[in-house]
Amino acid sequence: MGALPRDAVVREWAMPESVPVRCPACRRAHRYTAPSYPCPCGAPVAPPLDPDAVPVPVGHRAWREEWVAVRCGRCGRDGEWPRPELGCPCGTVLRIPVAGPRTAAPAAPAGRPAFRSVPVRPARDAVTAAVLYLRRLGHEDVRRADRRLPAGIGLTGPGVLALVDPSARPATPRDVECLWLTAMTESVRCLYFSLAGYAEDARARADALDVPLFLLGPAGVPRPVNGPAEALDADAA
Incomplete structure (x- = not known):
């Protein structure tokens, strides 16, 4: 996998998790589940979320800010994945804060990598x-x-x-x-x-x-x- 952007933060692998999110614009409450993405080794990888941090509305977008590096707990590979975001019905797009590194899950037996998909919306x-x-x-x-x-x-x-x-x-x-x-x-x-x-x-x-x-x-x-x-x-x- 290629070099990561210099401003990307490496996070350890974690299973998908949910955190409560309140939109700062309309105060609507949400429940956000971190999406998981497939590592080339076949293991699902999801960024660990910070339940105590406040989500930030997305204004100006920059390509280098769209990605976060997450480390797979099975093979130790660092991969680039989209930063977690939530679209509120009021029209505000919220960037969900990612937590610091945490202990990786126990390694599982490696199998043949399988292609996994992600739903296509935007x-x-x-x-x-x-x-x-x-x-x-x-x-x-x-x-x-x-x-x-x-x-x-x-x-x-x-x-x-x-x-x-x-x-x-x-x-x-x-x-x-x-x-x-x-x-x-x-x-x-x-x-x-x-x-x-x-x-x-x-x-x-x-x-x-x-x-x-x-x-x-x-x-x-x-x-x-x-x-x-x-x-x-x-x-x-």
Whole structure:
């Protein structure tokens, strides 16, 4: 797994837990459960929450502040996962405080890593699902691409460039071509992840350019929708 952001804090692995949360804007009470994410070793990893700290409303967003490092108690791997957040019905988004390091759970027998998914709701969940799938394909050092793509969010790693398109419209042939051209200039392979799917002519163009297309459904499992994606998915099974 790649280098962690310098401002990320390493937390030990913990099972999902719940804490009471009160919105400072409307005073509405909530119960928040920390989401768990799959480590490449197959163990679920969740950030430990601080029940005594006050949640902070999210205003300006910065990419480097969106992640927290959590250490897996099974294999000791440090992974980057989205910082815990809660959306209040009043419209306020609250960042849930993470607790300090704690004792890791006893190690369990290691089995073959299995792909686990996360539900896809906002764009950040789509990015997380794509990162997890890329890691399943063997791309451990995945980060946000420095170069802006015409549509969506770019993810890059050694030898790979992926586009996560969270828009409500199906991808067009131009979207596919722009991703392919960018990947060609960097001499890497590319993948396209879309929440809304692809126009028929976009699929045809992707087939001609050998660009794997994946559909991100509500369950967060990338589903191959063309020949190049099916071949890639079969190789990773």
